[in-house]
Amino acid sequence: MRLSLVIDELMKKDLVNVIDEEVNSLEITTITRSYKGEKVLLFTRVKGTDMPIVTNLIGSRRVLKEFFNAKDDHEVYMKLMKACEMPIKCKEIPFKNSSFTRRIGADLGRLPQLVYYPEDPGPYITSGVLIAKGVKSGICNASIHRLLILGKERMTIRIVPRHLWQLYKEAVNEGRTLPVAIIIGTHPLILIAASSSPPFGVYEVEVANALMNNKLEITKSPNYKIPIPAHGEILIEGEITAEEEDEGPFVDLTGTYDIVRKQPVIRVRDIWTSEKPMYHAIVPASREHMLLMGLYREALIWDYVRKVVPKVKKVRLTEGGCGWLHAAISITKTTQGDGKNAILAAFAAHPSLKFVVVVDDDIDVDDPYQIEWAIATRFQASRDLVIIRNARGSSLDPSCDQEMLITDKMGIDATIDLTKPRDKFMKGKLMTKNKVNQTLKKLK
Ligand code: MN
Numbered sequence: 476m477r478l479s480l481v482i483d484e485l486m487k488k489d490l491v492n493v494i495d496e497e498v499n500s501l502e503i504t505t506i507t508r509s510y511k512g513e514k515v516l517l518f519t520r521v522k523g524t525d526m527p528i529v530t531n532l533i534g535s536r537r538v539l540k541e542f543f544n545a546k547d548d549h550e551v552y553m554k555l556m557k558a559c560e561m562p563i564k565c566k567e568i569p570f571k572n573s574s575f576t577r578r579i580g581a582d583l584g585r586l587p588q589l590v591y592y593p594e595d596p597g598p599y600i601t602s603g604v605l606i607a608k609g610v611k612s613g614i615c616n617a618s619i620h621r622l623l624i625l626g627k628e629r630m631t632i633r634i635v636p637r638h639l640w641q642l643y644k645e646a647v648n649e650g651r652t653l654p655v656a657i658i659i660g661t662h663p664l665i666l667i668a669a670s671s672s673p674p675f676g677v678y679e680v681e682v683a684n685a686l687m688n689n690k691l692e693i694t695k696s697p698n699y700k701i702p703i704p705a706h707g708e709i710l711i712e713g714e715i716t717a718e719e720e721d722e723g724p725f726v727d728l729t730g731t732y733d734i735v736r737k738q739p740v741i742r743v744r745d746i747w748t749s750e751k752p753m754y755h756a757i758v759p760a761s762r763e764h765m766l767l768m769g770l771y772r773e774a775l776i777w778d779y780v781r782k783v784v785p786k787v788k789k790v791r792l793t794e795g796g797c798g799w800l801h802a803a804i805s806i807t808k809t810t811q812g813d814g815k816n817a818i819l820a821a822f823a824a825h826p827s828l829k830f831v832v833v834v835d836d837d838i839d840v841d842d843p844y845q846i847e848w849a850i851a852t853r854f855q856a857s858r859d860l861v862i863i864r865n866a867r868g869s870s871l872d873p874s875c876d877q878e879m880l881i882t883d884k885m886g887i888d889a890t891i892d893l894t895k896p897r898d899k900f901m902k903g904k905l906m907t908k909n910k911v912n913q914t915l916k917k918l919k
Contacts, residue, residue, distance in 0.1 A: 477574045477706040478529060478660035479753040482517060490538055491515045497522060500589040500598075500756075503530060507758040513537040524587040526754040533663050534763040539770070542663045543686070548789065552774035554686060559673040559771075562681035565693040565702070573694040573705040575747035581628045583743060586659075586709065587754050588624065592726045596735075598624045599725065602755040603657040603711070604669045605632075606680070607639055608701045610646045610653065615702060617669040617679035619767070621759075622657070623722055628743040631722040632715060633736075638675050643715055643739065652714035654699035655741065660708025660755045662687065671771035680704060698744055708752040713743040728768055729797045729871050730760040765798025772825045776802055779824035783816040785809050788836040792825075795843060800829045800872055803840035806890070814888030818861050822884060827869035832887040837902070849889040853900055861886035 476484075485491050490513075497520040498506065507516060513535035518528045533539060536548070545551045579585050588598035600622040608615050616638045622630045634640050646653035658665075668683035680702070684691040694705040698712045722738035757763055769792040777790045786807035793801045802821055806813060814833045821831045834840065834849040854860075868875035868882025875882040891900045908915075 476662050477749055477753075478532075478662075478708050478755055479749070479751065480706075481532075481662060482515065482529060482753065485515055485538070485541070488541065489514075490541065491517050494518045495520060499523070500587075500591060501593065503528065503589070503756065504591045504758050504761075507531055507534075507761050507763075521587065524754070526587055526752050528587060528589075528754045528756050529660075530756050530758050531761065531763050532755055532757075533666065533766050534761065535766075539766065542667070549777070551770075552777050555667070555671060555771060555774050556778060558668070558682045558685035559671055559677065561685055562673070562677055563685045563689050564681060565684045565691050566689075567702070568692045568694050568705050570694045570697055570705075574707060574749040575710045576750055577748045579746050579748055581743045581745055583624050583630065583711075583746070584627055585746065586624075587756070589756055591756075591759050594724060594732065595726075596623060596721070596723065599759075600624065600630070600657075600659065601757040601759060602666070603659050604661060604665055604704075604707075605639065605655055605657050606696075606701055606703050607642045607653055607655045607715075608699070609642045610649055610651050612642075612645060614642065614676055615678040615680070616642055616675075617665070619666065619669050619757075621722075621725060622741065623725075625720060625740070628713075629720075630741050630743070631720045631738045632741050633722050633725070633738055637672075641675060646715070647717055652716045652742070654701065654712070654714050656696040656699065656701045656703045657711040657713070658704055658707040658709070659711075660749075660753055661704050661706065662691070665691070665704055666767060667770060670767045678702075697747075708749045708754065710747040711743060712745050713741045715739050715741050726759040727871055728760060728764055728799050729873065731873055733871075760797075762794065762798070765792070765794065769798040772799070772827075773802075775824040776804070776821050776828075779820040780804060780806070780817045783820045784813045786836070787817075789840050791840045793840075793843070796830065797871065799827060800869060802828055802831045803846055804831065804833050805836050805838055805840050806833060807836045808890045808893065811893045814859070814890040815861065815886070818886030818888060822863070822866075822886070826867055827871070828884070829868065829872060829875075829882055830885050830887075832889055834889045835891055838889075846889070850887060853891050854887060854889040859888040861888070 507530040665683040692705040718740040719737040723735040724732040727733040788805040863884040
């Protein structure tokens with residue numbers, strides 16, 4: 476299902492805000508980052524392009540559960556991890572039956588040129604699912620990378636040393652370029668699968684197919700015969716070359732500028748679009764960016780912690796912690812050391828994690844005030860604080876030693892001490908809100 480059909484479905488469920496006022500891309504960034512609601516944003520009039528632009532597509536848990544057809548977070552985590560373990564081969568259809576019906580040629584200028592922040596070096600593509608097939612190994616991989624548009628047929632790609640990097644090196648070692656297909660505006664579950672980290676060799680599109688109950692069709696890309704999702708809004712075929720250009724500065728997950736690096740250049744061969752393409756923009760440092768990056772890690776933390784503590788209520792890579800560096804976890808504590816063990820398990824699950832706070836199940840970890848309240852009333856530093864010095868950190872964290880990527884880590888066990896009388900730590904109860912809502916409404 477391509478993006479416009481996904482949006483149609485979400486419209487029926489009243490999960491889309493349509494913005495008809497004319498906006499430019501910098502304004503889209505501000506609106507998307509300032510919006511605190513749960514719905515998808517659809518901009519119908521964007522300066523410089525005819526394409527409607529969607530942001531905040533995977534921007535809330537509410538919509539995420541809709542895509543997963545799941546009743547709660549736990550079901551989302553379970554489905555995602557199971558799909559990564561048991562991907563399903565996709566049914567293939569001919570390219571002529573795919574949604575890429577219009578060939579527009581090798582001209583990136585025909586796509587929206589979105590500059591997200593004033594200091595950006597140029598327009599970026601942020602939502603492209605990049606699919607590569609190893610020139611020797613034949614291994615397929617799907618991942619999302621930011622792409623800086625340099626001209627009609629050229630862009631630089633930021634590649635971190637993971638799976639795509641391995642395939643790229645494989646091609647370079649053979650003295651070849653790496654053919655790739657980039658899909659924009661495809662089903663959100665494909666983006667989620669491409670943002671997850673199953674082992675090298677597992678094709679993320681087949682993970683998405685497992686999430687989609689075996690309904691995902693693939694096709695072969697026309698030039699390079701790469702197996703790609705058959706339904707999307709835009710398809711770019713090109714080659715990652717040995718040539719390098721500057722990439723950045725670019726605002727990353729933390730909301731701060733990532734440095735400029737020499738990165739590989741992609742040479743575009745051809746571009747196709749759907750009949751009436753709709754464009755997906757992942758605004759850097761938005762909640763959608765955080766959810767996409769963090770969801771799989773959150774699922775892992777949940778899984779690791781539930782192996783050492785009887786009941787995990789909620790896990791959050793918190794928004795203040797950039798959806799990546801900080802976690803808050805609520806557990807049902809049954810033995811005195813549970814809080815500490817939960818801290819250790821969380822650090823093991825997510826190597827970039829820098830800070831974790833563990834609270835009891837009466838605290839909602841979606842509410843930073845409740846977390847602070849738990850720290851204020853249940854935590855003693857000399858007893859409940861865990862500091863790990865000189866561990867591996869994240870390049871995203873500007874305070875981390877950038878050369879060695881060394882960081883300190885901190886865990887706070889803000890759960891109730893089981894040796895003390897529990898009553899001392901419980902909140903005085905309030906009347907349920909609906910009983911007093913009438914009165915509350917009258918108050919200014
Ligand atoms: Mn992979």
